[in-house]
Amino acid sequence: ESVINRIAAGEIIQRPSNALKELIENSLDAGATAITIAVKDGGLKLLQIQDNGHGIRTEDLAIVCERHTTSKLKVYEDLSTIQTYGFRGEALASISHVSHLTITTKHADSECAYKARYSDGNLVQPKPGGSSNPEPCAGNNGTIITAEDLFYNISSRKSALKNARNEYNSIFEVASRYAIHNSGVAFTCRKMDAVKADLNTQQGASVVTNIRQVFGFNAAECLVKVEHKDAGTGASFTGLVSSAAHVMHKPVFLLFINHRLVDNSQIKQAVETLYSSVMPKGSRPFVYLDLRIKPENVDVNVHPTKREVRFLHEDTIIGSIVTAIHKEVASTNS
Numbered sequence: 043e044s045v046i047n048r049i050a051a052g053e054i055i056q057r058p059s060n061a062l063k064e065l066i067e068n069s070l071d072a073g074a075t076a077i078t079i080a081v082k083d084g085g086l087k088l089l090q091i092q093d094n095g096h097g098i099r100t101e102d103l104a105i106v107c108e109r110h111t112t113s114k115l116k117v118y119e120d121l122s123t124i125q126t127y128g129f130r131g132e133a134l135a136s137i138s139h140v141s142h143l144t145i146t147t148k149h150a151d152s153e154c155a156y157k158a159r160y161s162d163g164n165l166v167q168p169k170p171g172g173s174s175n176p177e178p179c180a181g182n183n184g185t186i187i188t189a190e191d192l193f194y195n196i197s198s199r200k201s202a203l204k205n206a207r208n209e210y211n212s213i214f215e216v217a218s219r220y221a222i223h224n225s226g227v228a229f230t231c232r233k234m235d236a237v238k239a240d241l242n243t244q245q246g247a248s249v250v251t252n253i254r255q256v257f258g259f260n261a262a263e264c265l266v267k268v269e270h271k272d273a274g275t276g277a278s279f280t281g282l283v284s285s286a287a288h289v290m291h292k293p294v295f296l297l298f299i300n301h302r303l304v305d306n307s308q309i310k311q312a313v314e315t316l317y318s319s320v321m322p323k324g325s326r327p328f329v330y331l332d333l334r335i336k337p338e339n340v341d342v343n344v345h346p347t348k349r350e351v352r353f354l355h356e357d358t359i360i361g362s363i364v365t366a367i368h369k370e371v372a373s374t375n376s
């Protein structure tokens with residue numbers, strides 16, 4: 043049974059950045075305003091995320107890594123309107139099947155923090171005479187999740203992912219995109235032994251400031267705002283897009299639908315087509331889009347490894363996006 047679980051878990055978590063995306067979303071669900079990520083060997087040796095969210099109740103620690111354990115779904119009807127990121131209760135379970143997972147957490151109702159170690163969905167049995175599991179410890183309100191030796195028990199995956207730099211780049215991409223979008227949350231991401239963090243956004247900083255932090259260009263000068271509300275479909279969006287004076291060398295798309303980082307190749311294609319027709323030859327779009335769609339019209343709770351989503355009224359909504367961008371880009375060009 044544990045082999046089957048491990049294979050299933052390895053499909054859900056294919057590389058460290060898949061795990062990180064799930065862990066960031068859990069921290070955001072927990073109401074965190076500060077999220078700190080530490081990485082060793084591209085996340086393969088260690089991937090740690092600390093948040094100051096509401097923490098996990100002590101009595102829930104025994105079960106949080108069991109499959110389908112979620113605190114986010116009360117009744118079936120919630121499925122269509124659910125506002126949090128997670129609801130399947132599969133992320134922690136999967137990570138615990140393919141790594142050595144430790145959770146240190148302190149809930150506001152608890153007097154002290156607890157540290158719990160997991161293996162294959164369950165708490166590790168304490169050794170006779172050894173310390174208890176969970177074990178009381180000192181700690182601030184919030185949660186630290188530490189996944190060590192990711193894929194230690196899937197040797198084929200381990201050898202396929204031997205380029206730690208690629209894995210770190212993918213981790214940094216996920217972390218920095220969530221950082222840009224979530225201006226209410228301070229994000230830090232660092233390699234474990236590095237003196238300086240690679241990502242360091244402040245709580246309350248604007249999206250423009252965060253883009254500058256991450257991409258190194260002055261977003262206030264280089265990008266123009268777009269926004270639109272579609273009465274018919276109920277969809278709305280705000281965004282920041284590159285204008286003709288500031289061309290990019292490669293296309294960059296940061297697409298959030300209902301606050302979840304996703305991909306949609308139809309949007310990308312439509313926007314690239316627009317840029318190639320109205321912008322100087324060779325210019326590529328930089329597009330940050332914060333798109334809100336009625337929850338029942340989109341399923342953003344996709345598989346961790348599949349970012350591509352489809353939604354209802356796609357043509358209409360993409361039409362409004364292209365029109366809005368065209369209007370802004372055209373007016374800055376004239």
Ligand code: ADP
Pocket residue numbers: 064068069072093095096097098106111112113114127128129130131132133134135185
């Ligand atoms: P889901 O997010 O789909 O509910 P997960 O496996 O990602 O499933 O998490 C299981 C449960 O563990 C969550 O429902 C939540 O109650 C708890 N949890 C996980 N991460 C955190 C966190 N950082 N802070 C507080 N609670 C958490």
Ligand code: MG
Pocket residue numbers: 064067068127128129131133
């Ligand atoms: Mg989750």
